[in-house]
Amino acid sequence: MRLFRHLAHTGQPAYAAEMPDGTFRRVDGAPFGELRLADEVVRPGKILAPVEPPNILCVGLNYRRHAEETKAPLPEYPVLFMKSTAALQHPGDPILIPAHLPSDRVDYECELAIVIGRRCKNVSRERALDHVLGYTCANDVSARDWQIKWGGSQWCRGKSFDTFCPLGPCIVTRDDIPDPAGLRIRTTVGGEILQDWNTGDMIFDVPALIAFLSGSTTLLPGTVILTGTPHGVGMAREPKRWLRPGETVTVEIEKIGALINPVAMETP
Numbered sequence: 001m002r003l004f005r006h007l008a009h010t011g012q013p014a015y016a017a018e019m020p021d022g023t024f025r026r027v028d029g030a031p032f033g034e035l036r037l038a039d040e041v042v043r044p045g046k047i048l049a050p051v052e053p054p055n056i057l058c059v060g061l062n063y064r065r066h067a068e069e070t071k072a073p074l075p076e077y078p079v080l081f082m083k084s085t086a087a088l089q090h091p092g093d094p095i096l097i098p099a100h101l102p103s104d105r106v107d108y109e110c111e112l113a114i115v116i117g118r119r120c121k122n123v124s125r126e127r128a129l130d131h132v133l134g135y136t137c138a139n140d141v142s143a144r145d146w147q148i149k150w151g152g153s154q155w156c157r158g159k160s161f162d163t164f165c166p167l168g169p170c171i172v173t174r175d176d177i178p179d180p181a182g183l184r185i186r187t188t189v190g191g192e193i194l195q196d197w198n199t200g201d202m203i204f205d206v207p208a209l210i211a212f213l214s215g216s217t218t219l220l221p222g223t224v225i226l227t228g229t230p231h232g233v234g235m236a237r238e239p240k241r242w243l244r245p246g247e248t249v250t251v252e253i254e255k256i257g258a259l260i261n262p263v264a265m266e267t268p
Helices: 064-069 144-149 206-213
Strands: 002-007 013-018 024-028 036-042 056-060 079-083 095-097 110-116 132-139 165-173 184-189 192-198 224-226 248-253 257-265
Touching (some): 110 184, 110 248, 132 248, 132 257, 165 257, 206 224
Parallel strands (some): 095 257
Antiparallel strands (some): 002 013, 002 165, 024 036, 110 132, 110 224, 132 165, 184 248
């Protein structure tokens, strides 16, 4: 099932499910509880980020080729960092280049995002996917100067500016993606394909990440897990390839769709 979160005619967020014929039907209930597909056909309003997560957990250096391009050793355990939930951005809305804390090294990172469907802790690898609602596209936007030089050795500052976590356009439930390995994933900026790879290159696959991140730690329903980016990021290119106002970034993942965001400058 493809679940879209949108602004209903009431002005409130609601969910709609896309049918095979391209129409949409109203969804009653919450995707993290009892979800019921209504008979009513609806016309979705503005498409929103498909979830408002209580936490955004992120994994760095999780593709072999990306580790190679950054000349980093393969990690023994998943590399965890977090984004502020205020970094969430909707499909179609702009990624803002920071101006108050200026950055001229804002980078793109296409990522497969896991949406946790029910509360879990100490999950085994074998049962990990039982706790997944579905998957969506993410862009782990990163101000590399704040991440590397001015972040006090922590990545959160450079990755948590407002708009630095676009998600969408929808959640594809796990029954439609029973195996998240082997999905084509790519980033296009201004019509140029800059990342084009496959989730099969992950060092730690989706079940391993859920087992690790739930270890002695409760994952709440709606938690979003960004699973890492493949090679081709701007900071690893020669010359470097940073995002600029006026460009458009597209993150596309097989079986999910395309997450499209323009780039603009933050206004004072």
